Amino acid sequence: MVLEFKPQGIYCPTGDFFIDPWRPVDRALITHGHADHARWGHGRYLATQAAAPVMRHRLGDIHLEEIRYDEPRRIGGASVSFHPAGHVPGSAQIRVEVGGEVWVVSGDYKTAPDRLSEPFEPVRCHSFITECTFGLPVFTWTDETTIATEINTWWAANRAAGKFSLLGAYALGKAQRVMTLLDPSNGPILTHGAVENTNAVLRAQGLDLPDTVAVTPDLKAADYPGALVLAPPSALGATWARRFRPAATGFASGWMRLRGVRRRRAVDRGFVVSDHADWDGLNSAIAETGAENIYATHGYTEIFARWLNAQGYNAHVVPTEFSGEPLDDGEAA
Amino acid sequence: MKRFTALYTAIDQTTKTTVKVNELARYFAAAPDDDRLWTVALFSGRRPRRAITTTRLREWAAERAGIPLWLFEESYPIVGDLAETIALVLPPPTRNHENSLSDWIASLRALDKKDDDARKTAVLAAWDQMEAQERLVFNKLLTGGFRVGVSRKLMTRALAQATGRDEAELAHRLMGDWTPDTTTWTTLIEAPDASADLSRPYPFCLAHGLDDTRPEELGPPDDWYAEWKWDGIRGQLIRRGGEHFVWSRGEELMTDRFPELARARDHLPDGTVIDGEVVAWDGTGPMPFNALQKRIGRKRAPKKLLAEAPVLLLAYDLLEEQGDDLRDLPFATRRARLDALLMDLPQEAPLRASPLLPFPTWHDLSETRAQARGARAEGLMLKRKDSPYHAGRKKGDWWKWKLDPLTIDAVMIYAQQGHGRRANLFTDFTFAVRAGNDLVPFTKAYSGLTDAEFRKITAWVRKNTLQRFGPVRQVKPEHVFEIAFEGIHQSPRHKSGVALRFPRMKRWRHDKPLNEANTLDDLHQLLAQYG
Numbered sequence: 001m002v003l004e005f006k007p008q009g010i011y012c013p014t015g016d017f018f019i020d021p022w023r024p025v026d027r028a029l030i031t032h033g034h035a036d037h038a039r040w041g042h043g044r045y046l047a048t049q050a051a052a053p054v055m056r057h058r059l060g061d062i063h064l065e066e067i068r069y070d071e072p073r074r075i076g077g078a079s080v081s082f083h084p085a086g087h088v089p090g091s092a093q094i095r096v097e098v099g100g101e102v103w104v105v106s107g108d109y110k111t112a113p114d115r116l117s118e119p120f121e122p123v124r125c126h127s128f129i130t131e132c133t134f135g136l137p138v139f140t141w142t143d144e145t146t147i148a149t150e151i152n153t154w155w156a157a158n159r160a161a162g163k164f165s166l167l168g169a170y171a172l173g174k175a176q177r178v179m180t181l182l183d184p185s186n187g188p189i190l191t192h193g194a195v196e197n198t199n200a201v202l203r204a205q206g207l208d209l210p211d212t213v214a215v216t217p218d219l220k221a222a223d224y225p226g227a228l229v230l231a232p233p234s235a236l237g238a239t240w241a242r243r244f245r246p247a248a249t250g251f252a253s254g255w256m257r258l259r260g261v262r263r264r265r266a267v268d269r270g271f272v273v274s275d276h277a278d279w280d281g282l283n284s285a286i287a288e289t290g291a292e293n294i295y296a297t298h299g300y301t302e303i304f305a306r307w308l309n310a311q312g313y314n315a316h317v318v319p320t321e322f323s324g325e326p327l328d329d330g331e332a333a
Numbered sequence: 334m335k336r337f338t339a340l341y342t343a344i345d346q347t348t349k350t351t352v353k354v355n356e357l358a359r360y361f362a363a364a365p366d367d368d369r370l371w372t373v374a375l376f377s378g379r380r381p382r383r384a385i386t387t388t389r390l391r392e393w394a395a396e397r398a399g400i401p402l403w404l405f406e407e408s409y410p411i412v413g414d415l416a417e418t419i420a421l422v423l424p425p426p427t428r429n430h431e432n433s434l435s436d437w438i439a440s441l442r443a444l445d446k447k448d449d450d451a452r453k454t455a456v457l458a459a460w461d462q463m464e465a466q467e468r469l470v471f472n473k474l475l476t477g478g479f480r481v482g483v484s485r486k487l488m489t490r491a492l493a494q495a496t497g498r499d500e501a502e503l504a505h506r507l508m509g510d511w512t513p514d515t516t517t518w519t520t521l522i523e524a525p526d527a528s529a530d531l532s533r534p535y536p537f538c539l540a541h542g543l544d545d546t547r548p549e550e551l552g553p554p555d556d557w558y559a560e561w562k563w564d565g566i567r568g569q570l571i572r573r574g575g576e577h578f579v580w581s582r583g584e585e586l587m588t589d590r591f592p593e594l595a596r597a598r599d600h601l602p603d604g605t606v607i608d609g610e611v612v613a614w615d616g617t618g619p620m621p622f623n624a625l626q627k628r629i630g631r632k633r634a635p636k637k638l639l640a641e642a643p644v645l646l647l648a649y650d651l652l653e654e655q656g657d658d659l660r661d662l663p664f665a666t667r668r669a670r671l672d673a674l675l676m677d678l679p680q681e682a683p684l685r686a687s688p689l690l691p692f693p694t695w696h697d698l699s700e701t702r703a704q705a706r707g708a709r710a711e712g713l714m715l716k717r718k719d720s721p722y723h724a725g726r727k728k729g730d731w732w733k734w735k736l737d738p739l740t741i742d743a744v745m746i747y748a749q750q751g752h753g754r755r756a757n758l759f760t761d762f763t764f765a766v767r768a769g770n771d772l773v774p775f776t777k778a779y780s781g782l783t784d785a786e787f788r789k790i791t792a793w794v795r796k797n798t799l800q801r802f803g804p805v806r807q808v809k810p811e812h813v814f815e816i817a818f819e820g821i822h823q824s825p826r827h828k829s830g831v832a833l834r835f836p837r838m839k840r841w842r843h844d845k846p847l848n849e850a851n852t853l854d855d856l857h858q859l860l861a862q863y864g
Contacts, residue, residue: 136404136407136408136411137398137400137404137405137408137421137422138408138411138412138418138421138422139421140421257421258411258412258413258417258756258757259345259412259414259417259469259756260412260413260414260752260754260755260756260757261756261757263345263754264754264755264758264784266348268346268347268348269346300407300411303404303407303408306403306404307401307404310401
């Protein structure tokens with residue numbers, strides 16, 4: 001086997017390294033900087049140049065080596081390269097080749113382009129380890145322009161009604177992507193500290209984000225009437241959000257496709273914005289790899305594997321104990 | 334239909350009642366009569382007859398979406414709503430339409446007389462003309478069940494806002510067994526005589542739980558009446574125009590289910606409406622609720638059942654006398670008139686006054702309350718003597734002071750995902766007690782945990798599933814929960830031999846290991862004591 005599933009995570013015996021391990025290991029190849037993929041405590045890290053700043057910001061002083069997309073690297077007896085996954089800026093799929101046999105670990109990915117991430121590139125392989133967070137036919141996304149219109153219309157209506165627009169979005173990736181959809185002529189964009197910290201890191205590496213105002217303790221909300229406030233979902237219900245009143249609340253996540261989840265969140269509006277592939281995206285991505293063996297992880301694995309088997313693939317489920325803890329639904333995704 | 338879909342969406346997108354009421358009022362002020370009449374009907378639980386089985390709808394949706402039926406069926410519990418699942422899997426529409434809500438309802442009802450092929454063609458064509466949200470609404474019409482977080486009360490308030498009419502009067506108008514076929518918007522909402530319909534009940538006055546309020550905070554005991562809180566079904570007995578009608582609180586006409594109450598005609602004059610509790614009666618007192626349950630389940634009870642579980646009405650309020658609406662009179666006055674009316678009734682009459690329980694002090698009353706199980710009641714009702722008969726639930730004048738529930742510590746053994754707001758969360762559980770080395774299931778429970786706890790247990794269930802039976806997962810017996818319930822009865826239909834009344838999860842006992850959960854013997858002891 002080129003790659004194996006071990007209690008620490010996905011392991012390459014030939015190169016003696018792990019990919020996105022969730023227990024401390026000596027050598028970790030990291031697909032992207034989200035907390036459930038880039039964990040603390042590994043001896044050495046390898047990640048894309050574009051993912052590195054965020055990882056340093058989050059994990060502090062780590063032994064991190066950088067790699068460009070498509071750059072070949074030899075680790076032990078294995079050939080390794082990173083390829084854009086379209087999930088968040090810097091996110092990668094990792095290709096591992098041993099003795100002519102090619103495996104690809106998808107990490108998290110999104111096939112539809114956005115205005116920030118390096119667009120997803122299919123990589124031919126024999127075996128594909130794919131996430132399937134939204135691996136059900138009920139999950140299909142609308143295009144970027146339609147979502148932008150929805151959010152901006154909502155914002156403008158709130159503003160006209162004398163309200164703030166409090167929008168929850170995961171601080172790394174999702175919030176910035178939402179920012180690129182906003183129409184700044186609607187008013188100022190305020191950001192929670194967690195979002196602004198990531199903004200600073202991404203701006204420093206050259207990404208083009210609209211102007212934002214960081215919400216500091218002494219900021220007077222009244223100075224920014226009708227502002228859109230971007231915050232991590234957990235901050236929406238906290239004291240932090242109380243200074244923005246009256247406010248309409250919204251939440252940006254693929255889970256917002258489901259009315260039940262939307263209602264559980266008890267926000268006024270749910271916007272279906274995901275940084276994962278939808279049903280069609282997953283299926284087309286898998287087809288484009290040309291892989292025969294598919295390993296489904298993170299999501300509706302059993303259902304998705306059964307579907308793939310019926311489509312003629314040789315599909316397997318990566319057991320949960322070998323795939324770590326997923327984040328709470330709706331937090332990221 | 335677009336206007337109605339917009340209303341549905343607006344209501345669905347907010348959690349604030351004022352916004353809901355404003356949206357509804359705007360709709361009621363602007364929509365055509367047929368549409369707003371149907372809207373009132375739908376939001377008060379009057380849905381068109383189901384013309385197509387959900388089995389067919391699932392098959393057609395899966396076929397149209399190009400997915401196997403099993404994949405549709407797997408998606409359904411995750412979405413948690415059939416109408417929504419169908420709306421989400423279908424491909425985008427290729428056409429548009431301009432039909433109104435009542436147009437679509439009319440065409441759906443016309444399908445009743447068509448064959449399966451014609452139905453399929455019509456439904457597929459409809460789906461192909463609608464965006465996802467409109468499809469969801471349309472599918473809700475197909476499948477019934479229009480639960481959108483609009484209570485009857487909110488809708489009535491919006492109607493009052495839109496029409497400038499009195500809210501209580503409107504609430505009364507909306508009662509009864511009208512359908513959009515038997516009435517019009519004008520007759521239902523605007524015509525001069527609200528009580529034109531002989532059978533129309535009054536909106537029920539509802540009580541709040543006393544919960545954390547101490548009875549001492551209610552003022553002098555002398556301002557209050559106390560009664561037993563019976564465990565039957567709330568009912569209104571209407572005697573008008575030579576006939577009688579029995580309504581449940583859920584506004585179901587139950588006249589034929591309880592033929593015993595027909596004899597009330599011999600004892601009550603025309604123009605009388607009584608509020609009370611229908612209970613199964615063994616000659617000396619009320620029987621356990623499950624005796625009444627058997628009666629509720631039968632549209633017409635067979636002789637044997639009539640003999641085993643005869644019902645009567647324990648009357649506690651008089652709402653109409655000689656055709657006059659008494660609801661604005663003080664409760665003490667209404668109660669005195671009720672007693673006068675029932676005073677001379679013979680023993681065999683199918684109704685009697687629910688006794689008032691005297692109490693010089695609140696302390697005396699709390700001692701009376703402790704006797705409730707012995708009186709086969711589930712607690713006390715407190716009613717302010719000078720209170721009018723409110724329409725609906727109004728805090729302050731009527732209180733329920735229930736007994737503390739019985740409890741037992743049980744082990745969770747099966748879990749199933751919830752629906753609607755609880756979709757994609759494991760919320761429906763089966764619990765067991767210990768019997769030697771075995772675990773004997775004895776109840777299900779769905780409520781009582783916080784959202785955070787449900788999320789936590791959901792993550793645990795996903796990782797600790799031993800076996801799957803369709804949507805049901807057998808989980809590792811590990812977690813102990815304190816189950817609270819109102820009553821316990823013998824039940825040969827259950828493996829454990831008992832049935833609980835209103836079981837719910839009171840607490841997640843993180844502190845209790847499996848071997849400290851209660852046993853089947855403990856359960857049977859409770860049965861012996863309280864059953």
